[in-house]
Amino acid sequence: MSLLTAIHNYGRMIKFSHTIFALPFALSAATIAFRNYPFSWTQLLWIVMAMVGARSAAMGFNRIVDARWDAQNPRTAKREIPSGVISVGQAWAFVALSSALLIFSAFELNGLCFALSPLALAIVFFYSLTKRFTSLAHIFLGIALGVAPLGAWLAITGTWDSTILFMSLGVLTWVAGFDIIYACQDFDFDSRANLFSIPRKFGLS
Numbered sequence: 001m002s003l004l005t006a007i008h009n010y011g012r013m014i015k016f017s018h019t020i021f022a023l024p025f026a027l028s029a030a031t032i033a034f035r036n037y038p039f040s041w042t043q044l045l046w047i048v049m050a051m052v053g054a055r056s057a058a059m060g061f062n063r064i065v066d067a068r069w070d071a072q073n074p075r076t077a078k079r080e081i082p083s084g085v086i087s088v089g090q091a092w093a094f095v096a097l098s099s100a101l102l103i104f105s106a107f108e109l110n111g112l113c114f115a116l117s118p119l120a121l122a123i124v125f126f127y128s129l130t131k132r133f134t135s136l137a138h139i140f141l142g143i144a145l146g147v148a149p150l151g152a153w154l155a156i157t158g159t160w161d162s163t164i165l166f167m168s169l170g171v172l173t174w175v176a177g178f179d180i181i182y183a184c185q186d187f188d189f190d191s192r193a194n195l196f197s198i199p200r201k202f203g204l205s
Helices: 003-013 016-033 041-065 067-072 088-109 111-130 137-157 162-193 198-202
Strands: none
Touching: 003 041, 003 088, 016 041, 016 137, 016 162, 041 067, 041 088, 041 111, 041 137, 067 162, 088 111, 111 137, 137 162, 162 198
8 A cells, every 4th residue: 555545544534634624723812812912923833733733633533433333324434444445453543543642732832732732632533423322422522522612722822711702612512513413314324223313203204
């Protein structure tokens, strides 16, 4: 496998384009913080690296723990792990490297971010397990993305401010909303596999 092919396969596995899509959540919070704190390209760089690491680790973990169901669902059967393009061992190595990128980036930002980096990983990993036991899995996905503005705020300021929670709450509800719509396409499969979602609980209509 060539390097370019490997980059393409791993990028497709984690939907890297969605990582770029998620960056404005963090960068918007950083922009607000820079109104009262000195601007720093270095801080911006490590915020971006932390975002890439966190989301890549989260998506890799999601693909690993969902591989069993992905293989059975016609919509997802051609994903990289079920189709054999990427092995489970390779995916775990990718998750470990991505997690290390987040932790190192947090270390470069400040002590508070570094101390909270394991919690950030726990939050983004936990989402992937929630559809096994709760219909509120969409809310947990919203939380996983909603911590991005809060993380960027702490990276710039190093302090807690409840004001940024309004942005995090906005991200949470928006993400949960579109994930509910997204889950409608798996209504039949989720019902057969006994997986939980709001569409399955309340019906498509």
